[in-house]
Amino acid sequence: MNVERPRTRIQKKNRETILDAALAVFSAEGFRGATLDQIAETAGLSKPNLLYYFASKEAIYSELLSTLLDTWLDPLRALDEAGDPVDEIVGYVMRKLQMSRDMPRESRLFAQEIVQGAPRILEQIEGPLRRLVDDKAALVTRWIDTGRIAALDPYHLIFSIWATTQHYADFNTQVCSILKPEGDAHMDDAATFLSAFYRRALDPRQL
Amino acid sequence: MNVERPRTRIQKKNRETILDAALAVFSAEGFRGATLDQIAETAGLSKPNLLYYFASKEAIYSELLSTLLDTWLDPLRALDEAGDPVDEIVGYVMRKLQMSRDMPRESRLFAQEIVQGAPRILEQIEGPLRRLVDDKAALVTRWIDTGRIAALDPYHLIFSIWATTQHYADFNTQVCSILKPEGDAHMDDAATFLSAFYRRALDPRQL
DNA sequence: CGTCCTCCTGACCATTTGGTCAATATTCTC
DNA sequence: GAGAATATTGACCAAATGGTCAGGAGGACG
Numbered sequence A, B: 001m002n003v004e005r006p007r008t009r010i011q012k013k014n015r016e017t018i019l020d021a022a023l024a025v026f027s028a029e030g031f032r033g034a035t036l037d038q039i040a041e042t043a044g045l046s047k048p049n050l051l052y053y054f055a056s057k058e059a060i061y062s063e064l065l066s067t068l069l070d071t072w073l074d075p076l077r078a079l080d081e082a083g084d085p086v087d088e089i090v091g092y093v094m095r096k097l098q099m100s101r102d103m104p105r106e107s108r109l110f111a112q113e114i115v116q117g118a119p120r121i122l123e124q125i126e127g128p129l130r131r132l133v134d135d136k137a138a139l140v141t142r143w144i145d146t147g148r149i150a151a152l153d154p155y156h157l158i159f160s161i162w163a164t165t166q167h168y169a170d171f172n173t174q175v176c177s178i179l180k181p182e183g184d185a186h187m188d189d190a191a192t193f194l195s196a197f198y199r200r201a202l203d204p205r206q207l
Numbered sequence C: 001c002g003t004c005c006t007c008c009t010g011a012c013c014a015t016t017t018g019g020t021c022a023a024t025a026t027t028c029t030c
Numbered sequence D: 001g002a003g004a005a006t007a008t009t010g011a012c013c014a015a016a017t018g019g020t021c022a023g024g025a026g027g028a029c030g
Helices: A009-033 A036-043 A047-053 A057-072 A085-102 A104-115 A122-145 A154-170 A172-178 A186-202 B009-033 B036-043 B047-053 B057-077 B085-102 B104-115 B122-145 B154-170 B172-178 B186-202
Strands: none
Touching: A009 A036, A009 A047, A009 A057, A009 A104, A009 B009, A036 A047, A057 A104, A057 A122, A085 A104, A085 A122, A085 A154, A085 A186, A104 A154, A104 B104, A104 B154, A122 A154, A122 B172, A154 A172, A154 A186, A154 B104, A154 B154, A154 B186, A172 B122, A186 B154, A186 B186, B009 B036, B009 B047, B009 B057, B009 B104, B036 B047, B057 B085, B057 B104, B057 B122, B085 B104, B085 B122, B085 B154, B085 B186, B104 B154, B122 B154, B154 B172, B154 B186
């Protein structure tokens, strides 16, 4: 089974089942911490069966990463030059926060990969991701130059958005330990905070 | 060797050597990814010798975490009610950023532990850390109530500071991949950005 | 110099884990 | 429903890994 494109419906279903189980296990345990047995059990399949669909543990992991990275960047892609600059960026922040709420496993998966030096997706980061960021940073610079937004380094602005929004997925344990109620009730508070925060920081008036 | 306090100078030296090597390996590979052999080699000691000084891999890891957490919180502790509110918070941001620059291994160690649900320091987070944060959040609230700083949720404000500053240590690989020059030259840019960013967001005038 | 205590190591062990394979079961196609 | 293609599994393997242990070095101290 060195196949790339699934040919039968069983293949499609099982590959999806495996990838979903792998996402759960890898995001919770990291690459090294996850075991094929765990993934197999989560998926409800036998270990040799996993290896019938994927060549190796690494193959599962790599396919996960590259499949998800694309989705992960959608919110940034949607940044639109035509809209109001401040609204656009605040909108991006909200979309990214929504993603942390809806896809915390994906967020943690990337977080762990990158913390460890991104050994398996460095290429994707230096290629597509970097190009996208360069593109959007140029857009922000245009907004700055026309005085429609505060003059703040666009790259570091984007980093700050990644950091503040992904924090709620990646460090959810810590957030919940400090904010009394469990659950993601505080996600709404986070949205309120970040919205006001970025609106204040970006407003071109003042100072 | 179930000793807690080192008694001889050899003990003290070797325990330090081991903890330093462990910090390097654990922060780069995570708890599960790190091996005793790696730590032993990094420390220049034999594996059985490690286990002469520490009861187990877990024991090394736990001692590392609890030793470092205290230092990690110093910047927040220094937040001073007597100073100018905006300057105090910006100062906190700068101290925290400095820590990400000087102690990236420690930052990554905590990051990985918390991403995985903080299984081994949850107690410390729910106890001392939470108390400290509650304390400082109350201080920020006082500043808000007297109109000396913008009205922003103090807990989420603190989270945003952790997120934005630690980002430069934890996701350093990504930052370097997007910002052309390697090295930590961009740490200065980060300081400039964060300083301006928080100053704008916190200024009590406007809006 | 002898002896006690600390320090260190080679050899070894049990378990875990990624991965293989031949054989069997299931599904698909005509 | 026969036969080919696809799917699944139990049994097994080699390497890695956390940890043990008996015994040997090495230093401190009388």
